[in-house]
Amino acid sequence: MQTNKISPRLLAMLSLVLYFICLVTPAYHPVIGYAEAGVYYGWAALLLGPIGLFGGHFSWLANPLLWFSWSKFESKNYNAALGASILAIMMALTFLLNGTIPVGSSGSYKYEVLFGYYLWLGSVVLAGFAAGTSRKRSQSAPNLTAEETPSDEAARRSSL
Incomplete structure (x- = not known):
């Protein structure tokens, strides 16, 4: 039974869709003393992320x-x-390891991870599953594309 x-x-x-959704959802927000700073959406994190490299945040490299x-x-x-997906997952997870994040010229502050980050992480993980599944299928049946199943192959051969 198949x-x-x-x-x-x-x-x-789905990975691509999640990525675009994460750009318009809250990714994180710094907590400055007793006040909370503004929320950073995914698009802002994407644009400002390279600056974080100077502060020891390497998660942006997952993009x-x-x-x-x-x-x-x-x-x-x-x-x-x-391989790229596995490295991207590792880079994306480093965001959870850092305790603080630089906020402009005012210093580094603790931050809270929000829903958009997890959508982004999900996007990276789905890309890894897509690549891994395709790799496994291409190795198990070298004549099949990643989208074909063995029954598709049998049907194609019988139509010839």
Whole structure:
């Protein structure tokens, strides 16, 4: 009995959708003393992220790794896509390890991680699953594309 499997292409598309949603949702906000600073949305984190590299925040590097993973997935280089996704996951998780974040010229402050960060992390993880699933399928059946199943292959051969 064959079970329906989630398509790697669908996982990649969901990854992309989550990424765009995370850009318009709150990602984090610094807590400054007894007051709370403004909320930083995903688009702001994406634009300001390279500045964080100078403050020891390397999680922003997950973005170019994710973009690279998507491009390698599209070109069917699943090994490179999977490797980039794994590195992107590791980089994205470093955001949870830092206790403070630089806020302009006023110093570094503790911060609270918000929903948008987890959407972003989910996007990175889905890209990894898409690449890993495609890699496994391409290795187990070298004549099949990542989207085909063995029954698809049998149907294609019988129609020839």
